Every structure is written in C-alpha cells, then in structure tokens.
Amino acid sequence: MEEKLVISSSPHIKGPKTVRGIMLDVIIALIPACLASLILFGWKALLIIMASVASAVASEALYEKAVKREVTVGDLSAVITGILLAMTLPPNVPLWIPVIGSAFAIVIAKQIFGGLGCNFVNPALAGRAFLLAAWPMHMTRDWLNPLTYDAVTSATPLAVLKGTGQGTLPGIKDFLLGVRLGSLGETSVLALLLGGIYLIARGVIDYRIPLGFLGTLFVGTLVFGKPGAFFQGDGVLAILAGGAILGAFFMATDYVTSPVTARGRLYMGIGAGFITLLIRLWGGYPEGVTYGILLMNLVTPLIDRFVVPRYYGYAHDRAAKEAAAGGR
Amino acid sequence: MISLKRTSGGVRVDDKKDLSAGSPIEPAGIPGELVLFLSQHTGAPSKPVVKVQDLVKRGQLLAEPQGAISAALHAPTSGKVKAIEPRYHPIQGRLVDAIVLEPDGKNEVFEGVVPRARDLDSISGEEIIAFVREIGLVGLGGAAFPTAVKLTPPADKPIDTYLLNGAECEPYLTSDYRLMLEEAEVVIFGFRALLKAARVARGIVCIEDNKPEAISAMQRAMSPFPELDLAVLPSRYPRGGEKQLIEAVLGREVPPAGLPLDVGVIVSNVGTAFTLGKAIRTGLPLVERVISVTGEGVTRPSNFLALIGTPVSYLIEKAGGFSGTPGKVIMGGPMMGISVKSLDVPVLKGTSGIVVLKKEQVKKDKMLPCIRCGRCVDACPLRLLPVWMAAYAERGLLEEAERARVLDCCECGACAYECPAKRPLVQWIRMAKSEILAKRRAQNHARK
Amino acid sequence: MKRSLFHDFIKGFVEENPTFRLVIGMCPTLAVTTSVVNGFWMGVAVIFVLTFSNVFVSLLRKSIPDDIRIPVFVILIATPVVIVELVMRAYLPAMYEILGIFVPLIVVNCIIIGRAEAFAYHQPVLNSLMDGLGIGAGYTINLMVIGGIREFLGTGQITIGSVSFPGTPLFEPAAVMLTPPGGFITLGLLMAALNIAVARSENRKKARRAA
Ligand code: SF4
Ligand code: SF4
Numbered sequence: 001m002e003e004k005l006v007i008s009s010s011p012h013i014k015g016p017k018t019v020r021g022i023m024l025d026v027i028i029a030l031i032p033a034c035l036a037s038l039i040l041f042g043w044k045a046l047l048i049i050m051a052s053v054a055s056a057v058a059s060e061a062l063y064e065k066a067v068k069r070e071v072t073v074g075d076l077s078a079v080i081t082g083i084l085l086a087m088t089l090p091p092n093v094p095l096w097i098p099v100i101g102s103a104f105a106i107v108i109a110k111q112i113f114g115g116l117g118c119n120f121v122n123p124a125l126a127g128r129a130f131l132l133a134a135w136p137m138h139m140t141r142d143w144l145n146p147l148t149y150d151a152v153t154s155a156t157p158l159a160v161l162k163g164t165g166q167g168t169l170p171g172i173k174d175f176l177l178g179v180r181l182g183s184l185g186e187t188s189v190l191a192l193l194l195g196g197i198y199l200i201a202r203g204v205i206d207y208r209i210p211l212g213f214l215g216t217l218f219v220g221t222l223v224f225g226k227p228g229a230f231f232q233g234d235g236v237l238a239i240l241a242g243g244a245i246l247g248a249f250f251m252a253t254d255y256v257t258s259p260v261t262a263r264g265r266l267y268m269g270i271g272a273g274f275i276t277l278l279i280r281l282w283g284g285y286p287e288g289v290t291y292g293i294l295l296m297n298l299v300t301p302l303i304d305r306f307v308v309p310r311y312y313g314y315a316h317d318r319a320a321k322e323a324a325a326g327g328r
Numbered sequence: 329m330i331s332l333k334r335t336s337g338g339v340r341v342d343d344k345k346d347l348s349a350g351s352p353i354e355p356a357g358i359p360g361e362l363v364l365f366l367s368q369h370t371g372a373p374s375k376p377v378v379k380v381q382d383l384v385k386r387g388q389l390l391a392e393p394q395g396a397i398s399a400a401l402h403a404p405t406s407g408k409v410k411a412i413e414p415r416y417h418p419i420q421g422r423l424v425d426a427i428v429l430e431p432d433g434k435n436e437v438f439e440g441v442v443p444r445a446r447d448l449d450s451i452s453g454e455e456i457i458a459f460v461r462e463i464g465l466v467g468l469g470g471a472a473f474p475t476a477v478k479l480t481p482p483a484d485k486p487i488d489t490y491l492l493n494g495a496e497c498e499p500y501l502t503s504d505y506r507l508m509l510e511e512a513e514v515v516i517f518g519f520r521a522l523l524k525a526a527r528v529a530r531g532i533v534c535i536e537d538n539k540p541e542a543i544s545a546m547q548r549a550m551s552p553f554p555e556l557d558l559a560v561l562p563s564r565y566p567r568g569g570e571k572q573l574i575e576a577v578l579g580r581e582v583p584p585a586g587l588p589l590d591v592g593v594i595v596s597n598v599g600t601a602f603t604l605g606k607a608i609r610t611g612l613p614l615v616e617r618v619i620s621v622t623g624e625g626v627t628r629p630s631n632f633l634a635l636i637g638t639p640v641s642y643l644i645e646k647a648g649g650f651s652g653t654p655g656k657v658i659m660g661g662p663m664m665g666i667s668v669k670s671l672d673v674p675v676l677k678g679t680s681g682i683v684v685l686k687k688e689q690v691k692k693d694k695m696l697p698c699i700r701c702g703r704c705v706d707a708c709p710l711r712l713l714p715v716w717m718a719a720y721a722e723r724g725l726l727e728e729a730e731r732a733r734v735l736d737c738c739e740c741g742a743c744a745y746e747c748p749a750k751r752p753l754v755q756w757i758r759m760a761k762s763e764i765l766a767k768r769r770a771q772n773h774a775r776k
Numbered sequence: 777m778k779r780s781l782f783h784d785f786i787k788g789f790v791e792e793n794p795t796f797r798l799v800i801g802m803c804p805t806l807a808v809t810t811s812v813v814n815g816f817w818m819g820v821a822v823i824f825v826l827t828f829s830n831v832f833v834s835l836l837r838k839s840i841p842d843d844i845r846i847p848v849f850v851i852l853i854a855t856p857v858v859i860v861e862l863v864m865r866a867y868l869p870a871m872y873e874i875l876g877i878f879v880p881l882i883v884v885n886c887i888i889i890g891r892a893e894a895f896a897y898h899q900p901v902l903n904s905l906m907d908g909l910g911i912g913a914g915y916t917i918n919l920m921v922i923g924g925i926r927e928f929l930g931t932g933q934i935t936i937g938s939v940s941f942p943g944t945p946l947f948e949p950a951a952v953m954l955t956p957p958g959g960f961i962t963l964g965l966l967m968a969a970l971n972i973a974v975a976r977s978e979n980r981k982k983a984r985r986a987a
Binding site for chain 2: 005006007008009010011012013014015016017018019021022075114115116117118206255256258259260261262265308309310311312313314
C-alpha cells in the first residue's frame with residue numbers, strides 16, 4: 001500500500017487557468033474582427049493576416065532556435081502579435097510589410113528582451129511604429145475602398161476630421177459596420193466590441209483600461225475637440241473614427257506591458273487616452289493611438305512602483321507606498 | 329443577519345465539498361496504536377505526568393501544560409503507555425517527543441470525567457476558563473492555539489465581538505459543515521460558553537453561502553439567543569481566514585503582526601465550540617475531533633469522529649482505502665495543508681482533514697515566465713503584491729522582499745492557485761520569509 | 777616590446793573597441809553614420825586628432841602638472857582639431873558641410889580625452905602612437921560599418937563618391953534607418969553581437985585553458 005507520495009509546498013491544487021488558454025481566448029476574441037476585415041477588404045486582408053502570423057511564429061521559433069532557447073510558439077502569444085500587427089496595417093500594403101513588421105515585433109521588441117513577459121513595449125505596436133517610420137508612404141496611403149476593393153490613397157476619416165485631408169465622413173452606421181477607409185482590423189467597431197466584451201466577460205482583460213482610454217478620449221474630444229472652441233468636438237466620432245477601439249481593448253490591455261494593479265490599469269488607460277488626444281488634436285499625426293499606448297507601456301513600471309494598494313492592516317496608503325517605492 | 333463590510337481579493341475555487349458533504353459523522357473506532365505528540369499546539373510542549381507502562385483511561389491526563397501558552401493532553405481511550413519517545417511530526421517535519429499509547433480496546437472512561445453543568449447559569453465565566461484549560465482545548469481550525477489564552481486577553485484590550493468561524497473555506501473539507509448540520513445545538517451551547525468566559529456581549533456566527541443547510545440549522549439553534557447574530561459570507565477562498573473574516577464581517581483590519589484582540593475581536597472555530605459544549609455536558613476533554621477524510625483518492629469520502637493520535641493510514645483504511653493510485657496525501661486542506669510522505673503519521677488536535685489526491689491529479693505543471701497578468705494581485709486577500717514579492721524572493725533580494733511586506737503574507741495560496749503561468753509564488757515567499765526570520769534571529773543573537 | 781606595441785595597436789579593434797566595448801564617443805557615432813563615406817571621413821579626422829594628441833600628451837607627460845592636466849589636454853587636442861577643420865574646409869568642403877559641428881566637437885570627444893587620460897599620460901611615445909592609431913582605426917571601422925548598414929537599409933544601396941552599388945535600390949528603402957531611431961537600433965544590435973562574440977571566444981579560451 002505504501003505508494004510513492006508527492007511532497008510539495010502548498011497550495012496543492014492549482015486553478016484551471018493557463019497562459020495558453022488565456023491567449024486562446026484573445027485569439028477567439030479577434031476572430032470577429034478578422035472576419036469583418038475579410039468581408040470589407042477581401043482576400044488581400046486574409047493574405048496580410050496570414051503573412052503576418054506566419055512571420056511572427058517563424059521568427060519566434062527561428063530566434064529561439066538560434067539562441068538555443070526553448071521554442072515557445074506553443075504559448076500562442078506570437079500568433080496574437082501577428083494578428084494584432086496585421087489589424088493595424090492598411091489593407092493594400094505589399095505583403096513584405098507584414099512579414100518585416102512581425103519579424104521586427106517578435107525579434108527586436110520581444111525576444112531580445114527575453115521573450116514573453118520581459119518585453120517592455122507591446123510588440124505588435126512596436127512593429128507598427130517601426131513600419132510607420134520606415135515606410136510611411138505605404139503605411140498612410142495604401143487604402144482599399146471597403147466592399148469594392150479599389151485601391152485609393154485618399155484621406156481617412158481621421159485625417160478629414162483633423163483637416164489635413166479632403167473627403168466626406170461616413171455615417172454612424174457605416175462606422176459601426178466598418179464601411180470606411182482604415183486599417184484592416186480597426187474599422188468594424190461592432191466586431192471589435194464583440195471581441196472586447198467577450199474578453200471582459202471571460203475575465204481575460206480588465207475593463208478599466210478600455211474604460212479609462214475611451215472615456216478620456218471621449219470627454220477630452222468633447223471639451224477640446226475644436227481648436228479655439230470648447231465643447232464643440234464630437235466625442236463619439238473620436239472613438240469611432242480611428243484605431244481607438246482596437247487599441248483600447250486589444251493593445252493597451254496586453255498584460256506584460258500594463259500595470260498589475262487594478263488602479264494602475266485605470267491610470268494606464270487614462271494616460272493612453274490622454275496622449276492619444278494630445279497627438280490627435282495638437283500633434284503632427286492624424287492618429288495617436290499607437291504612440292499613446294507605447295508611451296504608457298514605458299510608464300508602466302513607474303505606475304507599478306507608485307500605485308500600490310493599501311495593504312491589509314496598514315492605516316494609510318503612504319506606508320504601503322513608501323514600502324513599495326523603497327522596495328524597487 | 330449582519331451585512332458584510334468589505335472584502336478584498338480571494339479566488340473562486342472548485343470546492344469539491346460534494347465528495348464528503350453527504351457523509352454523516354461516524355466514529356472512526358480505536359486503532360492499534362495512538363501517537364500523541366507533546367506539542368500538538370502553538371506554544372510550549374506539554375510535560376508528561378505518566379510513565380511508560382502506566383495504565384490510563386479515556387479522558388485521563390497524560391501531560392500538563394508548561395508555561396503560559398501551552399495545553400494539557402489526555403488519553404483518548406483506555407490502554408497502556410507503551411513508550412515516550414521521539415516520533416516524526418508531520419507539521420514540524422522533525423522528530424518530536426510523543427506519548428505512544430497501546431489501547432486495550434475496552435475504552436474505559438476515567439473516573440474524573442463527570443458532567444460540569446447542565447446549563448450556563450450554573451457555571452461562572454472563571455470556571456469555564458479554568459475548565460477550558462483543564463480539558464486542553466485548542467483552536468481546532470488548524471493553528472491549534474490554546475483557547476484559554478485567547479479567552480483571557482490583556483486588560484487594555486477590550487473585546488466587543490466574538491466570531492464563530494464556520495466559513496470552512498478550504499476546498500474538500502466538510503468537518504465543520506457536518507458539525508453545524510448535525511450538532512448545531514451543542515455548537516451554539518459551546519459558543520455561548522465561550523462568550524460568557526470572555527465576557528463578550530456580541531457573538532456572530534460566520535458561514536459561507538455555499539452551505540445553506542448548515543446556515544438554516546445554525547439559525548434555528550441560535551434563534552432563542554438575541555446576543556447571537558449570523559453573517560453569511562460569499563464563498564470565495566480564503567474568506568474563512570481569521571483576518572479576512574474580521575475584515576468582511578466587522579470592517580476592521582488586524583494590524584500587521586497583530587492579533588484579532590488588537591481590534592477587539594476573538595475568533596474561534598466551530599469545532600472548538602462544539603468540543604467545549606460537549607465537554608461541559610459530559611466532562612470529556614479534547615481527545616477526539618471531527619476529521620474529513622476525503623478527496624478523489626479515497627474510495628468512500630467520510631467525516632470521522634477520530635481519536636487524537638490515530639494514524640492517517642488507519643483513517644484512510646476506514647474510508648475504504650485508496651481509490652486508484654494515490655499521488656498526494658495532505659493533512660489539512662489542499663490550499664494550506666501539508667503533504668505527508670508517510671501514512672504512519674498520526675492526526676493532531678489541529679488536523680481538520682485528510683485529503684488524498686490521485687496520481688493523475690498531481691501532475692507537475694510546467695512553470696512559465698510571469699506574464700504580469702496581475703491575477704495574483706487581484707487574488708491576494710491582504711492586498712499584497714505577490715508578483716513582486718515572489719520575484720524578489722526568487723532572486724534572493726531579501727530586503728526588497730521584506731519592504732514589500734513579505735512577512736505579512738499568510739500563505740493562503742490564493743495567488744499561486746490563480747497564476748496562469750503556474751509559478752510557485754507561495755513557495756518563494758515562504759523561502760524569503762524563513763530566510764528573513766533566520767537572519768533576524770541571528771542578529772538578535774549577535775546583539776545579546 | 778614589439779609584441780606590446782602591436783597589441784596596443786590591435787586592441788582598439790575588438791578588446792577595447794571604443795564604440796561597442798568602451799561605449800565612448802557616442803554622439804558622432806549616432807549623428808554622422810548615415811553613410812559609409814560620412815563614417816570614413818569622421819573616422820579619419822579622429823585618427824589624426826587622436827594620434828597627434830596621444831603623441832604630444834605622451835611626450836609632455838613628465839612636465840604636465842597633475843592638477844591642471846585636463847586643460848592642458850584640451851589645448852593639446854584643440855590644435856590638431858583646428859588643423860583638421862581647416863584642411864577639411866579647404867579640400868573637402870562638401871564633407872565638412874555634412875559633418876558640420878561634429879568636427880570642431882572632436883575637442884571634447886571623450887575618446888580623445890579618455891585615451892589621453894587613461895593611456896598616453898602614463899605610456900611611452902611609441903605605445904601612445906600605436907594606441908592612437910589602433911583606437912582611431914577601430915573607431916573608423918565602427919563608423920563605417922554602422923554607416924554602411926544604415927545607408928544600405930535606408931537607401932537600398934551604397935554610394936561612394938559618384939558610384940552607387942548596386943546602381944538602383946535593391947528594395948524599397950526603410951526611411952527609419954536614416955533617422956536617429958534607426959541609428960540606435962543598429963548600434964544596439966551590433967553592440968550585442970560583438971559582446972556575444974567576445975563572450976563566446978573568452979569562454980572557448982577558458983575552456984581550452986581548463987582542458
Ligand atoms: S498571476 Fe502569475 S503570471 Fe500573473 S502576474 Fe502573478 S505571478 Fe505573474
Ligand atoms: S499566499 Fe500570501 S501573497 Fe499569496 S494571496 Fe495569500 S496572502 Fe497574498
């Protein structure tokens with residue numbers, strides 16, 4: 001009867017959640033947006049997504065092989081990076097753009113810093129930022145007309161809003177469905193919201209980040225939306241017209257690059273919304289979501305250092321704060 | 329009913345209580361040998377008053393308390409003292425002196441075991457405290473802190489509330505649940521005795537909402553007594569921890585390194601109240617307790633009234649033996665209990681359950697890098713930041729770990745349970761704690 | 777003695793590579809390395825100044841008072857810098873235009889002061905000469921490599937004088953490589969690569985010694 005019994009430290013049971021399961025949930029949540037991009041922009045969208053994912057997974061595997069680390073593509077995080085990067089690209093870019101972007105995202109932004117959990121900026125957004133800086137012409141001009149699939153280089157709704165481009169704004173219904181110029185996955189608001197709500201319901205992401213992000217953008221645009229005239233901006237349009245929803249639900253919520261405390265995540269959302277607002281209203285680019293989130297990624301360690309909960313049994317925040325600040 | 333104040337952290341756990349919740353409490357019987365450690369409890373070990381070869385009867389004193397924090401030890405059944413020798417202590421993990429008793433099977437009761445009082449009017453508070461000390465009562469929730477010490481707080485710490493902990497938030501365990509269901513009246517009687525002894529005006533019975541039958545049974549039993557109140561807690565691990573209970577029910581927070589009495593509260597376990605209630609009426613000291621023997625790895629999950637000192641192997645046998653290949657045998661609950669490597673170890677006064685997990689259930693999860701998801705932070709009932717504490721501990725950064733309040737961690741395991749990367753957070757935290765404490769001891773030593 | 781002279785020369789390439797190992801002289805490294813040619817001329821200017829200043833610091837090392845050695849170094853360095861500047865302006869006006877402020881700034885380039893302070897001030901003239909040549913040459917190679925990579929990726933080809941290779945860009949050039957971020961990325965990756973290579977070879981050496 002004397003069997004070999006395992007001795008280990010408590011707890012002796014572990015919860016059902018796994019990293020892979022969480023990543024799978026994120027992929028599931030991205031499916032509606034992927035399907036929407038297929039309908040809106042046709043086979044070109046499919047090719048871009050496939051190229052991006054394939055490049056992300058391959059770069060991760062190759063890099064890990066090259067430096068003799070364990071190959072971790074099984075955790076699916078590279079797949080997510082690939083899909084997310086594809087979502088941010090204009091639908092008519094040449095296929096080498098997603099390939100290079102994903103490779104950059106995985107190798108330079110993620111693996112060089114130690115792989116999953118060690119990157120300090122969101123890899124997909126870092127990839128996009130690199131592409132934007134390297135080939136600005138492709139990244140700002142290669143649009144496709146939704147449903148008709150005609151290549152156009154006219155101005156996106158955001159550029160129209162900003163006054164740097166000519167064109168007419170689509171109606172609210174078209175915005176919701178995604179029938180407008182824009183990146184692959186950012187246009188269909190409904191599909192994105194579907195995925196976002198799924199993630200919140202499954203407990204994968206914290207609602208505070210999108211809430212803080214979109215809330216700040218909404219209120220900020222409402223108040224400062226038109227130069228020289230307060231309370232004349234259109235907050236709803238600000239949320240619908242760019243990549244704010246994609247960014248708020250899928251990019252800013254990336255675990256590795258967002259704070260670990262609930263309050264910290266709210267601040268991160270607000271910060272990203274605020275920077276996006278600044279760039280959109282007063283900056284040089286029509287869109288600021290990418291840099292808004294990337295900059296808040298950089299601030300995340302700082303937030304983690306100073307935004308700490310009031311520990312049980314300690315009367316004031318201060319003691320805990322000092323403890324945390326001194327501790328790091 | 330008391331409305332809850334504030335709760336933080338906690339995790340939803342698959343509680344697996346169904347396994348043994350339906351099994352009524354049954355006597356486990358008398359094993360061939362009883363091993364009674366002289367340190368069953370928190371505090372100084374007790375001192376034997378019997379010699380090898382002595383014949384003793386059920387309820388007879390075997391060892392008396394030594395020092396302020398200690399407890400008496402009695403013979404669970406009649407028989408012969410076979411030896412007083414060091415045995416392997418499952419909790420302390422080393423050899424500890426124990427009285428080994430060979431039962432004679434007659435189960436003769438000691439002459440001194442006589443009922444103390446029919447009701448609480450015929451016994452004074454002081455008498456109750458003396459009696460509690462006499463019967464060697466300790467907290468039966470796990471820590472086994474001598475109850476008599478709890479009942480006599482220093483004069484400058486007025487106590488206004490007594491909490492009866494029936495939360496039983498550890499998964500699998502059902503011993504408190506069965507007690508409340510079957511013996512609600514005795515539990516309430518014992519609880520009122522505790523209230524009287526501690527001179528506390530208000531008593532609150534705390535039960536998690538996943539035990540509706542226990543709630544109604546207890547409600548019925550306590551309805552005649554206006555000083556008693558009920559608090560129903562959402563079932564989230566570890567809501568039944570002492571500190572968490574006080575926060576949830578009273579909105580007070582025990583200061584770090586403090587005790588409940590620092591915020592005017594005493595907490596006792598349902599089993600403790602039951603033992604006292606029964607003892608007042610029968611005179612029988614703490615010689616037996618209810619133990620859940622459960623888990624997927626036993627054939628017939630049961631709740632036993634087992635003699636203190638019964639070997640684990642005997643109880644598992646009684647529960648129908650192993651079902652399948654056992655992978656892990658845990659004394660206590662699966663979240664905070666201790667896994668044992670041999671089944672020869674005896675149960676202690678503080679053992680609330682024995683959980684057997686199958687071999688398939690104890691597969692080793694592959695540890696992944698931390699993805700900073702913050703789940704451990706959300707789970708921590710003390711609102712600590714396990715992700716950092718563990719990271720410091722892992723790297724041996726003891727000072728940083730200490731400043732992150734690693735010493736406050738109650739090792740409840742909620743963080744490690746939730747971690748999707750399956751990181752052994754509690755193990756690292758525990759390591760840092762013991763290293764910090766060892767360092768402190770060395771420093772104190774050097775100063776002296 | 778001979779070996780040591782040779783070593784003083786060769787150490788500037790890997791062991792004490794100013795850019796990647798000592799991480800000094802970073803401003804011009806990032807600022808002017810948008811092409812091979814820029815890197816080359818900047819390097820040449822540094823070789824000249826460094827060798828000149830090393831030799832003179834070493835010659836005068838016994839008579840320079842310790843307390844005011846830094847001002848003296850600066851004067852000794854400023855002289856060749858002015859020479860370089862005037863020569864460049866006269867014979868390579870286009871290049872001078874591109875390198876701009878970074879030529880006069882060689883005066884405060886930490887490579888030069890650093891070598892004066894750490895090496896030439898304590899070493900004989902010949903060794904200092906070799907050190908200046910070696911470190912300068914290493915620096916030049918660094919600038920040319922970084923410049924080459926950035927030029928190639930940023931314009932799709934390498935242009936030296938009026939000759940471009942290949943004649944037309946091979947691919948769509950990545951504009952980012954000619955901007956400061958591109959400089960940082962290139963620098964970081966090269967630094968990592970060299971450090972890995974050095975660590976590996978040292979490990980191998982250690983292993984061989986142990987065997
Ligand atoms: S739960 Fe695990 S993976 Fe998540 S932050 Fe905590 S330690 Fe890291
Ligand atoms: S084990 Fe410690 S750190 Fe982890 S949840 Fe419990 S109290 Fe918090």
